[in-house]
Amino acid sequence: MTLSYLDFDYSEDYEGAGTFDAMASVSPQQWPALQSEVAQVLTWCQQQFPQGPAPLEDGGDWDYDLQGSEETVAPLALQFNAATGAIERRAGAPGAPRITLTLSVSGSPSFCQALRSAFDLS
Template sequence: MDFLTFDLTEVDDGVSSLEAMASTTSALHAAVMGEVQRVLDWAWRRYPASHGPVDDGMVWDHDLQVTIEEGGWHTVTLTLTGNARFVEEFTATFANGED
């Protein structure tokens, strides 16, 4: 990953959040969104029928926010929430560049 760096926050009951933010010029926005798509594609492939609120028993969920700020800067925030297994696999995959 060139733009997204995920920070892990461990929450109660084995649920954790992974959050990344990138703020770039409009010229680099497509590259950032490509990284977002790569992450989401991985999650959908690995856990295709288990996306939704983790509090309701699902394995993973996500929130994607995109804002355009003054001067044409694009800020992308991607938050993934998942159970311990999801977070372990995510970390192993993206830390090793296996995605």
């Protein structure tokens, strides 16, 4: 399965448990595709490893953390005023909102290997 929005980084603890972390920032028009991709990953996790999500220290095969935010950015026009020695600013028109999502998926060594294979993660 190919992922278009989620680009995972992988880390491992001293006991061999691994964590895949991804962040994606999209426009509202791209949100349905990102939402679908995250759901695809979590559905796979649930179907292939039904002993999760649950904390690994409690015997779960995998667990996840999903966070999000929506931000609207207004550009600033900055200019140096030589007469006063100050930087002057003017706010521009607000841009379109961006939705930022972070997903962390942690799991046992066997879970991590299976997730890596299923989604072609390096």
